[in-house]
Amino acid sequence: MTMSWPDIPFEPWRETCAALHLYAQVVGKYRLARAPWINHSWHATFYVNARGLTTSIVPDGPGGIEIEFGLLDHKVTGQASDGRFGSFILADMSVADFYSSFLDLLAEIGGTPEFHGRPNEIADALPFRDDHKARPYDPNAVTCFFHACVQIDRVFKQFRTGFLGKVSPVHLFWGSFDLAVTRFSGRLAPRHPGGIPALPDDVTCEAYSHEVSSAGFWPGGGGVEFPAFYSYAYPAPDGFSDASIAPDSAYFDTVLGEFILPYDAVRRADDPDATLMQFLQTTYDAAARLAEWDRARLECETGVPRRPRAYTNVLPGKLSD
Template sequence: MTASATWPDIAFTPWKESCAALHLYTQIVGKYRLAHTPWVNHSWHATLYVTPRGLTTGMVSDGAGGGAEIVFDFHDHAVIGMAADGGSARFALEPMSVAGFAQKFTALLQDIDATPQFDGRPNEIPDAIPFAEDVAERPYDADAVRRFHGALVQITRVFETFRTAFLGKVSPVHLFWGSFDMAVTRFSGRDAPLHPGGIPALPDDVTREAYSHEVSSAGFWPGGGGIDYPAFYSYAYPTPDAFSKAAVQPEAAFFHETLGEFVLPYDAVRQADDPDATLLAFLQSTYDAAASLGNWDRAKLDCHPGKPRQPRAI
């Protein structure tokens, strides 16, 4: 298999409308997890995780037997609910409205004796329509969704490798359904200045808790939000002086003045001779800029990447 085949083509424009629908579907499922999970720092309790077949909530402490899991299966194109008592239910991912998805998801939760209660309003989307009122028919491009999942599998693998080269506090590799991005975040260990907030349809206290400490964060968007192509990003909060002028790799990476972060088009990785090395160079060089310019204690925080079956040397 060639590198370009391993990293699938996920051009944004052809599946833009399907992507927008999938984003809202993940918000509905994510809000179920959010409603039934105790708060974890930086909203890590609310995220979704990539699996070999799609996305999962992981176990939510709710429902028959005390546990439920919701899965997006992007191979069979279904949403599946599983309960700790062995019960399960599913419905097909296909063209439908957001309201229709919410109705089917509520019925699925009832079928597995889970609690069908969650907030009915989208987050981080300007002028968003409540789920129950969003009755416009949405497309579902099954092939595009399958290729998107293939990209998430590759991205997760590289992000997890990058995550190992840090001894400090670091997030899981996870998908934030609010902004619909994969992310992995490193922390300096120091408090950050109060975040100004102002993210559309997101309470400022949530934003300020998420950015309570200094971070260098990297991630991936499928497109939208200021760019019309899939791309990797990297930013620091607070932003160190001269961060935007830092020399980063690879050559295709650049500082996006409007977004205030470094951006690397996904296709620059997909089409590279060594996609893994290209993406790792972006992740490492942008972290280097954030940590060095931000005066992080790198002697205590940085380490060699982890390897299978090799305990880290003390």
């Protein structure tokens, strides 16, 4: 049975979403402090799993620790590789309360409760321990968001299979709270200007060190007040904003500098998977075509279960001797 794409209107759970974003930042800062740096900050991200969002295993404590946001049972759980386990309930609370509970959880399972205690990519944000504002937690809205992430993660992973070059995992960046997948041309990019609130410019510049076509999903906020998919290129080639893309409900946002596709246009489509894939593929095509990527070397057919790719050392369109 295939799960339907749930309705996730942003306004009814705006405050819960903001709280979940900040809670994710607390856990993300822990992972960031313990994991060795990987290009483009891939060491700091979360992943969708069968119950919510996970850090995967973090090198800490007895060997490794995994933190999970259970978005079905609404618990934060921590598991250590020596068998220690702990959890606390996600409910109405302040960020300071969440931060305190998380530090206690880490201590309980043998982790290191020491990391930078201030949010990133949020302007004028308070340190976690000082944010005592009461914040709501709507479990039904959170579960619907999780079910949407499961669907999106699946389609993003299918899209990812059609690329032989360097491509990111499908992962959630807790800084901006978006699920994303990024393709790379293999060429260096001009230095990024930086300027993202509460994020060191050297982190931003390293993240955009190479030419990319990136796509992702936001639950809402940050200039788009509804759940939406996005796609952008860095650096954006000439003519990118005027490129013909699909479906018809997608458009270029001149303020954000990105193509936008409302989530509801996908959810309500006769074939949501195909509609989202159309957006991902046509926006990538525009970036790769206009920037003259070496597409013959980088692209391949999308993956099919149980079918290995045919081996060849001959470039497409050329004959061997």
